[in-house]
Amino acid sequence: MVKQIRLEPLSRVSEVDTYSNLLSAILSEELQVSRExxxxxxxxxxxxxxxxxxxxLTPITPR
Structure with missing residues (x-):
């Protein structure tokens, strides 16, 4: 199943597979994210x- 996320302040809508990682989805949109x-x-x-x-959202996991 696919979910939509809105990235603000860009007003950009992206699709994310259920149970996937939000950071991976954001990076796949070629957005720069601080991740030390x-x-x-x-x-x-x-x-x-x-x-x-x-x-x-899916439940929070230890990861």
């Missing part, structure tokens, strides 16, 4: 703020 630990979840430089649609 290369997306391993160690440094918190690539965090995401969800403004709406939390009910559509």
């Amino acid at each position: 630990c290369n997306g391993r979840g160690l440094c918190a430089t690539c965090h995401v703020y969800v403004k709406e649609g939390m009910e559509s």
Whole structure:
């Protein structure tokens, strides 16, 4: 199943496969994202703020 995400402040809409990684989806759009630990979840430089649609997200995992 595919979900849509809106990247602000770019007002850009992208599609993401369910259970895929948001960082990977953002990078596939060729957007520059600070990720000091290369997306391993160690440094918190690539965090995401969800403004709406939390009910559509998959559960948080330890990763």
